[in-house]
Amino acid sequence: MNNTAHASPQDDPAHRRAQAERLKQVWASGKGFRYWSAVNNSEIGVWYTVTAFAFFLFAGVLALLIRTQLAVPENDFLSAEVYNQVFTLHGTVMMFLFAIPIFEAVSILILPEMLGARDLPFPRLSAFGYWSFLLGGVFVCGSIFFGAAPSGGWFMYPPLTTDVEQSGIGADIWMLGLSFIEVASIAAAVEIIIGILKCRPPGMRINLMPLYSWYLLVVAAMILFAFPPLIAGDILFEMERLLDWPFFDPARGGDPILWQHLFWIFGHPEVYIIFLPAIALVAMIVPTFARRPIVGYTWIVLAAVGTGFLSFGLWVHHMFATGLPAISLGFFSAASEAVAIPTGVQIFCFLATLLAGRVIYCVPMLYVSGTLAIFVIGGLTGVMVALAPFDWQAHDSYFIVAHLHYVLIGGALFPIFAGVYYFFPFVRGRKLSDKLGKLAFWLMFVGFNVSFFPMHFTGLLGMPRRVVTYPQRLGWEWLNLISTVGAFMFAIGVLVFVWDVLRPRRREPYAQRNPWNAGTLEWLTEMPGADWGVRSIPIVESRYPLWDQPDFVKNVDEGRFYLPDAEEGKRETMVTSVLDATPIQCLRVPGNTFITMAAAFLTGGVFIFTTFHWYLAALVSGVFALGAIVKWLWDGTAMVPEKPDKDVGLGLTLPLYVSGPKSVGWWAMFITMIGDMTAFASVVFAYFFYWTIHDDFPPPDAAPGVTLPLIASALLMTSWGVTQMARRWNRAGNAKAFRLALIAGAVLTAGGGAGYIWGPLTSGMVAAKSVYPATVWVLVIWVASHAALGIIMQLYCVAGSWAGKLTNEYDIDIWNVSLYWHFMAITTVVTFAVIALFPLVT
Amino acid sequence: MPASRDSLWFLIAGPTVWATHFLLSYVVGAVYCAKSGDIDANLGTVRLTVAIITVIALGLIVHAGLHAYRNWGFGAEDPPHDDDTRTDRRRFLGYATMLLCGLSFVATFYVALPALIITSCR
Numbered sequence: 001m002n003n004t005a006h007a008s009p010q011d012d013p014a015h016r017r018a019q020a021e022r023l024k025q026v027w028a029s030g031k032g033f034r035y036w037s038a039v040n041n042s043e044i045g046v047w048y049t050v051t052a053f054a055f056f057l058f059a060g061v062l063a064l065l066i067r068t069q070l071a072v073p074e075n076d077f078l079s080a081e082v083y084n085q086v087f088t089l090h091g092t093v094m095m096f097l098f099a100i101p102i103f104e105a106v107s108i109l110i111l112p113e114m115l116g117a118r119d120l121p122f123p124r125l126s127a128f129g130y131w132s133f134l135l136g137g138v139f140v141c142g143s144i145f146f147g148a149a150p151s152g153g154w155f156m157y158p159p160l161t162t163d164v165e166q167s168g169i170g171a172d173i174w175m176l177g178l179s180f181i182e183v184a185s186i187a188a189a190v191e192i193i194i195g196i197l198k199c200r201p202p203g204m205r206i207n208l209m210p211l212y213s214w215y216l217l218v219v220a221a222m223i224l225f226a227f228p229p230l231i232a233g234d235i236l237f238e239m240e241r242l243l244d245w246p247f248f249d250p251a252r253g254g255d256p257i258l259w260q261h262l263f264w265i266f267g268h269p270e271v272y273i274i275f276l277p278a279i280a281l282v283a284m285i286v287p288t289f290a291r292r293p294i295v296g297y298t299w300i301v302l303a304a305v306g307t308g309f310l311s312f313g314l315w316v317h318h319m320f321a322t323g324l325p326a327i328s329l330g331f332f333s334a335a336s337e338a339v340a341i342p343t344g345v346q347i348f349c350f351l352a353t354l355l356a357g358r359v360i361y362c363v364p365m366l367y368v369s370g371t372l373a374i375f376v377i378g379g380l381t382g383v384m385v386a387l388a389p390f391d392w393q394a395h396d397s398y399f400i401v402a403h404l405h406y407v408l409i410g411g412a413l414f415p416i417f418a419g420v421y422y423f424f425p426f427v428r429g430r431k432l433s434d435k436l437g438k439l440a441f442w443l444m445f446v447g448f449n450v451s452f453f454p455m456h457f458t459g460l461l462g463m464p465r466r467v468v469t470y471p472q473r474l475g476w477e478w479l480n481l482i483s484t485v486g487a488f489m490f491a492i493g494v495l496v497f498v499w500d501v502l503r504p505r506r507r508e509p510y511a512q513r514n515p516w517n518a519g520t521l522e523w524l525t526e527m528p529g530a531d532w533g534v535r536s537i538p539i540v541e542s543r544y545p546l547w548d549q550p551d552f553v554k555n556v557d558e559g560r561f562y563l564p565d566a567e568e569g570k571r572e573t574m575v576t577s578v579l580d581a582t583p584i585q586c587l588r589v590p591g592n593t594f595i596t597m598a599a600a601f602l603t604g605g606v607f608i609f610t611t612f613h614w615y616l617a618a619l620v621s622g623v624f625a626l627g628a629i630v631k632w633l634w635d636g637t638a639m640v641p642e643k644p645d646k647d648v649g650l651g652l653t654l655p656l657y658v659s660g661p662k663s664v665g666w667w668a669m670f671i672t673m674i675g676d677m678t679a680f681a682s683v684v685f686a687y688f689f690y691w692t693i694h695d696d697f698p699p700p701d702a703a704p705g706v707t708l709p710l711i712a713s714a715l716l717m718t719s720w721g722v723t724q725m726a727r728r729w730n731r732a733g734n735a736k737a738f739r740l741a742l743i744a745g746a747v748l749t750a751g752g753g754a755g756y757i758w759g760p761l762t763s764g765m766v767a768a769k770s771v772y773p774a775t776v777w778v779l780v781i782w783v784a785s786h787a788a789l790g791i792i793m794q795l796y797c798v799a800g801s802w803a804g805k806l807t808n809e810y811d812i813d814i815w816n817v818s819l820y821w822h823f824m825a826i827t828t829v830v831t832f833a834v835i836a837l838f839p840l841v842t
Numbered sequence: 843m844p845a846s847r848d849s850l851w852f853l854i855a856g857p858t859v860w861a862t863h864f865l866l867s868y869v870v871g872a873v874y875c876a877k878s879g880d881i882d883a884n885l886g887t888v889r890l891t892v893a894i895i896t897v898i899a900l901g902l903i904v905h906a907g908l909h910a911y912r913n914w915g916f917g918a919e920d921p922p923h924d925d926d927t928r929t930d931r932r933r934f935l936g937y938a939t940m941l942l943c944g945l946s947f948v949a950t951f952y953v954a955l956p957a958l959i960i961t962s963c964r
Contacts, residue, residue, distance in 0.1 A: 197850075206850065207923055207934035297922050298934060302941040309857035310949060313864050325875040325963045327885060330956025331868050338949040541926040578850060580931065692876040 010560050019565040020535070026566040027118070027531040030592055037592040039123040040531055044130050045109025046427060051130075052102040055137055057498070059093035062086050062144075064491055067451070071484035073472045083468040084151035085170065089144055091154030095270070096178050097137045099412055103277035104129070104188035106416075107216050110423060111192065113522040114210055116201030116540065118533040118563070118573035119589050121664040122191050124596045124636055129184035129191075131600030136184070139608055140177035143170060150174035153466060155263050158248035158256045162240045169611065172241060176607040179234045182227050183603070189223040190671050192216050194664050199573060200581045201521070202562065204540040210520050211294060214301050215280030218308040219273050224671065225312065226269035228679035233262030236686065236778065242613070245767045245774040247686070253697070253771035257322060258689050262682055264315035271407065272311040276304060278412040279346065281419035282368050286350050288422075288518040289365045290357025293544060296349035303349070306342035310335055320391040329388045336386030343379060347372065362516070363437035367418030370445045374410025378403060381456070396466075399459025405452045417444075417497065424501075425511040429528035436500040443493030451486025454479040513553075519544025524556055536561040536649070537574050540581075562649045574648065575664060586646050586654040587664065590636035599628035630796065637665060638812040640805060659812040669816045673823040676786075680827055683782060687775050687834055691842075697772055702839035704759030704776070709836040712755025713828050716787060719748040720825040723794065727818045730801070733808045739798050746794045753787030756780040756831070776835050783831050790824050793817040848913070848932055853939050855906040856946030863899035863950050867892050867957065875963035883963045892957035899950050907943030910936045 009015055029038045038044065065086050069078045078086065108126050112119050120126065143149040150170035152161035161171045196213045236247040237259065246252035248259050287294045294300065313335030320329055350372065359365065381403040385391045394400060417440075424432050458479040463470065470476055514523040523546055524534055536559040542548035555561060563572055563586070575585040605621030641656035648654050660666055690697045726741035757780055765773035797814050800806030806813050874888045911917075913936030915929075923934035 203926060205926065205928075205931040207931045208926065293922065293924070297924065298938045298941060301938050302945060305854065305938075305942055306857060306945045306949075309854070309861055309946075312861065313949075313953070316868075325871065327871040327875065327888065327956055327960045327963065328868060330960055331864065331871065331953050334952040334955055335864060335949065338945075338952045341945060341948065543924050579848060579935075580928065692873050 010558050010564065016559055016564075019559055022566045022569070023532045023535070023564075024530065026569055026571055026591075027533075029531060034592070036597070037594045039127040039590065039592055039596060041108040041112050041120050041123055041126050042529070042531060042533070044123070044126045045105055045107075048101065048105030048130050048133070049109060051134055051137065052098050052105050055093050055097035055141065056102075057494070058141055059090050059098060060491060060494060062090040062093070064487060066090060067484040067487040069468065070470075070480050072481065073470050073474075073477055075469050078468070080468045081151065082147075084466075085144055085147070085149035087466060088151050088153055088170075088174075089141070089149045092150065092174065092178070093137075093141060094408075095154060095274075096181055097133075097140065099274040099408065100185060100270070101133055101137075101181075102416060103216075103219065103274065104185065104192075106281070106419060106423075107192055107277065108188065109427065110522050111195055111213070111216065112199075112533045113426075113525055113529075114212060114520060115195065115199055116204070116521045116524075116534050116538050117195070117199040118537070118571065120191050120195035121199055121573070121575070121587060121589065122194070122668065124590055124593065124632065125187045125191050125668075127593075127596040128600050129187040131597045132184040132187075132604060133181055135601060135604040136177045136180040136607070139604070140173060140181075143173045143177075148173065155267065156237075156259075158237070158240070158259050159250075162237065162248050164241055172238070172611045175234050175238050175241075176611045179231060180604055180607045182231055182234075185223055185227055186672070186675050189220040189675070190668050192220040193671055194667050196220075197578050198575050198664055198667065199587075200540075200576055201537050202539050202574070202576055202581055202583050204576075204581045206579050206581075208540060208543050210543070211283040211297065211300055211304075212280045215276045215283065215304045218304045219276045222269050222273050222276075222308050222311070224675040225678050226266045226273060228675050229262045229682040229685075230266035232679045232682035232686070233259055233266075235683075236262075238610075239767075239774070239778065242610070243768065245777070246771055247774060249771075252769070253690065253694060254774075255690070255693060257319070258686055260319050260322065261315070261689065262686070264318045265312070265682070268314040268318065269311045272307055274408065275411040276307065278415035278419075279371075280304075281415045281422070282350060282371060283346075284518075284520065285364050285368055285418055285422050286353050287357075287544070288516050289360045289362060289368075290353045291360065291517075292353065292357040293519075294349065295352040295356055296345075297543070300346050300349050303342040303346035306345075307339060310339040310342065314339060314386075317386055317388075317391070320388045321395045326388075333386055333388050337383065340379065340383055347376065362421075363432070363434055363441070364418045364422040364516075366438065366441050367414050367421065370441060371410055371414040371418065374406055374414060374445075374448065376410075378406030378408075378410050382407060394459060396464055397459035398455045398463045398465060401465055402452050402455035402459060405448075405455075409448055409452075414444075417441075420497075420501070422516065423522075425515045425527065426522060426525055426529070429510045430505055430508055431511050431515060432500050436496055440493045440496040440500065443496060444490050445493075447486050447489030447491070447493055449486070451483045451490055454482050454486075458483070514546065519547035521545060524553060533573075535559055536564040538562075559649075562652065564649055568642070568646075574654070575658075583648070583652060583654055584662065585658050586648050586656055588639060588641065588656060590639075593632070593636065595628055595632045595635070599625055599632055602628055626792075630792075633796070634800075634805075638800075638805070638810070640807075640810045657810055657812070659810070660815045663812050663815070665812050665816055666819060669819050673820065677823060677826065680782060680830070683775075683778055684830060684834055687779070690771055690775060694771075698839040698842060699772055702772070703763030703765050704835065705763070706836045706840070708755055708759040708762070709832050712752045712759070712783075713832040714752075715748045715755060716752035716783075716828045717825060719745040719752060719790070719794075720821045720828075722748065723818050723821045726797075727811070727814045730806070730808055730811055730814055735801055735808070738814075739801050742794045742798045746791045746798075749787045749791045749794065752828070753784040753791075756783045756787075759835075779831050779835055783827055786824055786827055790821060793820055848935055850935075852906075852910075853935060853942065855939065856903050856943035859899050859902045859906070860946040860950050860953075863895055864953050866895050867953055871957075878963065881962075881964050885957075885961055885963065889957045889961075892954055896950065896954040896957075900947060903943050903947045903950060907940055907947070910939035910943060912936070914940055 148169050161167045196217045239245040240247050246254040248254045248256045316332035317336045461475050463476050510527040513527050535557050538556050538561045545552050571589045573587050575587045576583050602621050602625035606618045609618035645653050645655045722741045722745040726738050730738040767774040767777040800813050870891050871888050923930045
């Protein structure tokens with residue numbers, strides 16, 4: 001593929017300058033207030049990272065409050081109530097507002113350049129995710145200043161937390177604030193999966209992809225199966241708190257253990273959702289400083305994919321002490337041990353790379369060494385607590401606190417710090433200080449161990465987690481005091497780091513280009529970088545093109561590869577095939593806008609107003625949010641191009657518009673619906689969970705019977721069929737039949753959705769009475785709300801057809817809507833089988 | 843035996859079998875113990891079921907592993923398979939799939955072990 005040599009127009013420097021100028025204009029951020037309308041991932045990535053770090057510092061201060069309280073016995077520095085809020089918020093913020101978002105932040109920041117792309121395919125979605133995260137985060141963190149923070153522990157176990165009297169508004173803030181943030185995570189997952197699979201540069205075959213992308217692909221896929229169960233759990237939880245539906249109330253047939261299942265189906269994979277992207281940074285840093293390609297590339301892919309799967313088989317190991325049968329514990333214990341295999345494999349690959357290379361010791365490597373040391377200790381205690389009998393001894397003691405901090409700080413925080421030192425020149429054009437970096441590292445490394453190592457012993461001596469204070473003479477005093485000293489030492493290290501990042505450095509010169517002499521594409525960036533991602537989209541022939549391909553940087557800079565210009569004044573990037581990265585489309589991506597910020601804030605309004613039970617305000621906010629999202633879709637997606645295809649350089653012409661499974665929008669819908677199906681499956685799981693624990697679930701002569709659900713399902717399935725036919729009629733050029741079919745479809749859907757609600761309504765099923773009617777109600781509301789969304793989509797297509805936006809040639813929207821309807825059909829059939837047929841069988 | 847068509851989906855064949863086997867084993871055990879209502883209920887049927895699905899699962903994993911071995915090219919070339927060719931891409935996918943089948947085999951076997959030892963719902 002060496003066809004870069006004779007692209008003659010690029011030999012003219014004036015021509016190149018003009019191209020660069022046009023590119024610069026197209027990709028520029030706004031000035032003044034308009035700067036905040038940016039949707040470019042390079043900008044959003046920086047905001048995201050800084051915001052996540054701010055939340056990290058906030059949660060760190062809470063940690064110091066905890067350690068101050070526990071420094072001496074019988075301390076009354078914090079009241080019990082404040083202490084509960086402090087430790088709950090510490091865990092919550094560290095998990096939901098730092099550890100998860102920081103990986104999304106770093107990914108959208110570096111992935112476009114690492115993949116040689118101008119941008120990821122849905123920049124506005126990233127902006128939406130960011131503003132959601134910011135608003136939700138401020139809402140959750142701010143609660144503590146009003147004494148209204150959640151106080152039930154970061155995993156919010158009912159029945160304590162579903163008791164409105166005991167837990168106050170804090171639990172609602174936790175549920176609604178964080179549900180909103182989970183939406184941002186799923187948005188990031190969609191962006192990352194499609195970005196990695198479809199926006200790689202030509203030639204970057206799947207075997208040449210940077211390991212960071214492999215890890216992120218796995219993690220983004222994990223999010224689709226891990227987060228939705230928590231969202232489903234949140235829905236049940238809030239229905240109990242706001243409407244008194246008894247999902248977790250044993251007196252009316254509910255069960256708190258169901259919450260634990262749904263929480264930990266999310267909660268354990270989440271540990272790996274945090275760990276894998278952080279270790280992915282290590283996988284990028286190690287080869288650079290070992291000065292050689294990574295050893296065991298395929299083995300690391302095995303580790304990433306294997307861990308991604310096995311981590312789902314671990315959730316019950318958080319529930320070993322709940323009295324489940326030994327056989328269940330055995331299965332989960334076995335899976336917990338098995339996950340040590342891929343985890344160990346990747347550590348060995350890193351060590352092997354370091355041994356095989358000539359290592360240059362720099363600050364990022366120092367943090368990587370710290371990572372390996374701390375994480376291995378955390379991993380070993382992980383193997384210990386994976387054994388049920390040991391876990392029964394250590395359960396809910398400080399041993400667990402020590403273990404989880406070793407895993408999370410070793411497996412996530414230290415790699416993130418390594419990543420910050422490594423990627424700082426990439427973002428800001430300048431290096432961080434070596435001297436301050438080393439000082440910060442040693443303060444943090446020693447402080448961390450001094451703080452957390454003694455906790456293993458404090459735990460073994462019987463100190464439980466979450467106690468506000470403890471009496472003297474139990475042998476815990478010295479250990480706790482040492483831990484507190486260590487915590488403050490750690491905090492001083494963090495402060496040194498923060499100073500290094502924030503200190504003014506205007507007078508410092510920019511770093512040289514590719515300052516670490518790395519081999520991967522993100523280091524093509526100039527110092528300081530430009531907004532356009534890459535000057536021209538290169539052809540890649542190696543895992544480390546900067547090391548292996550001659551004149552690579554020069555050819556990219558001189559625009560000798562693809563898309564060196566922006567003739568039409570549009571933001572463009574390239575879409576390629578999944579396995580071999582063969583070019584298939586020149587994708588136009590939308591530019592700066594405030595609409596995503598508005599959509600995020602209005603969506604946030606729904607959650608925040610609901611927290612305070614201001615339902616009318618929530619409804620109004622919801623309607624406006626819907627309007628904003630529709631406007632965003634209408635103006636920014638499935639845009640009809642001014643010409644069918646375009647010369648992207650090097651004699652290659654690519655289409656500007658593709659629909660169906662070839663389009664990135666279709667994949668976005670597919671991926672979102674996988675997440676939606678997982679949430680739905682979790683609600684169905686709840687139904688069968690109750691069935692296993694009750695003899696009369698479903699009760700004899702269970703309402704709503706068969707007839708009404710059958711009629712409703714028939715209407716919805718007809719609507720599904722009509723929607724599929726509509727897509728074909730549109731393709732055949734019959735716009736009239738298309739519109740009529742979709743309007744008929746919308747009427748049928750309305751009937752079907754209403755029919756589903758009508759069943760339990762007319763059968764007198766009172767949800768607050770017991771768990772059976774409550775579960776049926778949740779399922780029918782699920783179908784009805786999806787039907788409502790289906791109607792909006794059908795009518796959106798009709799409007800698009802009338803407006804000339806959706807034609808027989810340009811039909812992305814109807815392809816996506818018909819895909820949605822496939823999932824709608826599955827939802828309908830499963831719900832019918834569960835609420836109407838299953839009671840007949842039992 | 844010729845190499846078959848490539849797909850990224852095939853990469854996760856082994857772990858998918860593991861996941862299905864894991865879920866089935868857990869659901870069978872959990873439902874049996876919950877429904878029997880007797881803490882000392884004998885797990886005979888459950889253990890037999892787990893044994894049967896384990897044999898099927900291991901068989902499927904071995905099948906997928908052999909398929910991957912074929913795509914790898916019977917190990918004719920050593921990794922790292924980092925050339926810019928379709929052949930190396932296929933070899934990489936074959937090798938990665940085979941490794942994942944190996945991991946899935948061990949993990950599936952691990953999951954089956956408790957059923958070998960534990961005899962009651964207690």
